[in-house]
Amino acid sequence: MNVFIMTDLEGVSGIDSMEKIQPEGADFDWCRHRMMCDVNAAIEGAVRGGARNIYTVEGHYNAFCPEELDPRATLVSLREWEDVIRSGEVDVYMEVGAHAMAGTEKAFLDHTFSSLRWYNYIVNGKKLGEVETNALFVGAFGIPVVMVSGDAAVCREARTFLGNIETAVVKTATERNRAVCLPPAEAVSAIRNAAEKAMSVKNKPFQMPFPLSLRLELYRSDYCDEVTKRLSGKVERVDARCVERMLDSIESYGEITFLE
Ligand SMILES: [Zn+2]
Known part of the structure; x- marks a missing residue:
């Protein structure tokens, strides 16, 4: 193992x-x-x-x-x-x-x-x-x-x-x-x-149903402006402080953490 x-x-x-x-x-x-x-x-x-x-x-x-x-x-x-x-x-x-x-x-x-910046991170409503x-x-x-x-x-x-x-x-x-x-x-x-x-625990991998909806709520709208601009084309602005991204699969860590 x-x-x-x-x-x-x-x-x-x-x-x-x-x-x-x-x-x-x-x-x-x-x-x-x-x-x-x-x-x-x-x-x-x-x-x-x-x-x-x-x-x-x-x-x-x-x-x-x-x-x-x-x-x-x-x-x-x-x-x-x-x-x-x-x-x-x-x-x-x-x-x-x-x-x-x-x-x-x-x-x-x-x-x-x-x-400082992240208020809530919500995946498929959780x-x-x-x-x-x-x-x-x-x-x-x-x-x-x-x-x-x-x-x-x-x-x-x-x-x-x-x-x-x-x-x-x-x-x-x-x-x-x-x-x-x-x-x-x-x-x-x-x-x-x-x-x-x-080492002898039998656990299932943690998975959530696709497509994943990833919502990031930030503390301030200017933090949200930054993410929206940096990930333009990949995220949608939900409101002043929230962006959302949809994923059909997980290829990289950056994708699910808005850190690409
Ligand atoms: Zn940490």
Whole structure:
């Protein structure tokens, strides 16, 4: 079994305030290290569960420390990851450090792709977050999600949408920008155990009926102007703050995230 591990920073263990993850802040290097602890715990668990090849990618800008990555995993770049997913080489997908979708109560740093610009992302009438959007992309290539780690809110969200998966809750938000965390050793052991068990999870790929209607509601009309202009011919303006795009198939990640 070959495993793909997506990573993000907000749901990493030990990170309990918004201030800590500011790239210019004093705690950022520590956050990057914590991220690698979580990723390596997932790798260890996957190996114990029988994984053969493991691929991982940095899903949060500039937070990965490649020199700390467990060498049993292959780090792929953001440009290559889609090819790895399309290659037919990946059997199961995991996500480490995840966060809940924009607009979730008691969710640590909830957002969907852009906390500044994106208000709601709605596919076939359902609001989705990043975890589900990623699941939809890998699901188009027959790959199921089997494990998610992050705060309690994203784990709940992932189970609601994705069905029979393993989750590792490493913290609970007390308000959007604050969380109470498990001690680091407990957190990594929860991730390791979840990843190991996840290797025997039987889950279906997450798919939604085509044609897909993708609606993006932004906070301001000028953000919407920008998307409408950039994707002219591909999206339709619904109103001042909303664009819609229809898809008969999923070929690329950019298509479903309005980031082409
Ligand atoms: Zn994210």
